[in-house]
Amino acid sequence: DLAGKKMRIPSRTGGWVIEALGxxxxxxPVPxxxxxxxxxxxxxxxxxxEIIPPLKIQEQTQYQIEGFEEYRFGNSTFQVSMNQGRWDGxxxxxxxxxxxxxxGDWPKQVGEIWRASDDFGINMAVEAGNTHITLSEEETAAFETALEPVVDRWIEDVKSKGVDGAALVEKARGLIAEHATR
Known part of the structure; x- marks a missing residue:
């Protein structure tokens, strides 16, 4: 239950997520x-x-929460972008x-490295006495349901800039499903 809590956000859309959760x-900045x-x-x-070890978050918290079957409540995108004319040249x-x-296997390898880094951070927190909570499938689904309006808001936001946000969300969800551990 996040009602009435103040949560650090990483971005504008992260703010939308936190607000949707009450x-x-x-x-x-994370530091x-x-x-x-x-x-x-x-x-x-x-x-x-993965941020727990370098920032010693386990010294300032008692709990960490993870979704069902290692479900992440967010995903990051890493990309290299280039102007089409430059690429063609x-x-x-x-x-x-x-x-x-x-x-090829590069996305899978990056995911495995990232998960290993996450596991290291989780283990560090647990060894420091923190409680690691894994939500049930139903609890994780409740998060997804609560956050669907955030997805819709983002789709509308980028639509105003000429971007087909619905297609991007569909593609991203497909790739996440294909490459995620869940």
Whole structure:
């Protein structure tokens, strides 16, 4: 239950998520999170588990919550973007090198490395005496349901900029389903 809590947010859409869950968003860079937790400026944060070790989050918190079957409450996108004209101007062998380096098993390998980093952070927190809570399938589904209006809001927001947000969400969800552990 996040009602009445102040939660550190990573972005504008992160603020929408926190508001949809009944909490008040507090924008700050992640390095400011430990002192904010210590001083009570925020009550918690949605952050990846991998951030626990470098920021010693386990020293400022008692609980971490994860969704059913290692479900993440957020996903990050890593990309290399280039202007189409610049891409077209690259020699074919360089274009091939980019394609070869970004396809195949690379997304799976990155996911495995990320999960291992998350597991390290979770274990560090548990070893420090924190309680790691894994939500049930029903509880995780309730989060998804509560956040669907945020997805709709984002789709409308980017639509006003000429972007087909619905198609992007559909594609992203398909890729997440294909590559996620759940």
């Amino acid at each position: 909490a008040a968003p507090a924008a700050m 400011e999170l430990p002192p904010a937790l210590q001083k009570g400026t925020v009550d918690g944060a949605f952050i990846p588990w 690259l020699p074919e062998d360089i274009q091939k090198a980019f394609r070869d380096a970004s396809g």
